[in-house]
Amino acid sequence: MGELRSCPKCGDFYNYTGIREVCGKCAQDEEKMYEVVYRFLRKRDNRAATIDRIVEATGVEEDLLHKWVRKGRLQPAMFPNLGYPCDNCGSLTTKGKMCTNCVNELQSELSKFEAAKEFRSSVENSERATYYADAKKKK
Template identity: 30%
Template sequence: MKANQLDNCRICGTLFFKDYTDYCLDCYKEIEEEFKLVNEFLKIEANRFADIQEVSESTTVSVKQIAEFIRDGRIYAEDFANLGYPCKHCGKVIKRQILCSDCFEDFSSKIDATLKNDKFLEETGRKRVRPKVNAQYWKIR
């Protein structure tokens, strides 16, 4: 059995024993109440086509927190036609992950190209040449 560890709450900074969450008991209870509000709102059939902004305005739960519920799998966005959150890079509405598929593919190809270039340079014995930046400093007269 793992010993309890002291940690600071990610929301309020209070020191607490970290068992299963990153939040103190008070903040955890508040998050659970927010989840119940959002969940009850989405259970109403008339609200099934609401987007994340409408859900936030109706429940007073932040868009960031609702997006966190979706990312954590507590709310299954696939069940709701308009529910999603913005991609961290381009802002396109997505229902899973942090990046949309286009941004993910773009970043993956850039990383692959960089890794191939580094491997080539390593195999040929060359070193990556970094551009020199001439720093300019102001002098007091």
């Protein structure tokens, strides 16, 4: 069973079933725009076009291009200059939610955190387990 939602593009109400984020009329308009973009990109000269060039030539919104790349309708393997913004820094990426630089930085920070956590744990354990072999050194 769907729920009643307002279309973010036109404001009309539609039955949201989890498949489309817009109403049927806007979905048809998006599909027509997709066909225009795909026809443009199929030409050999346009396959390496950037997102700005595609927007300029077709009039399609940049957000729609990002959406199609994210959903896999436009493959970066076929069109190498396509991508969508990283959720962290905004640079273009082709897979996941973050670009490679942000993923590497996050992994580096996590490994530093884990190393610090292990160090704190080893220091705490070594302080508790101090043994003296000679009673005279204990003073």
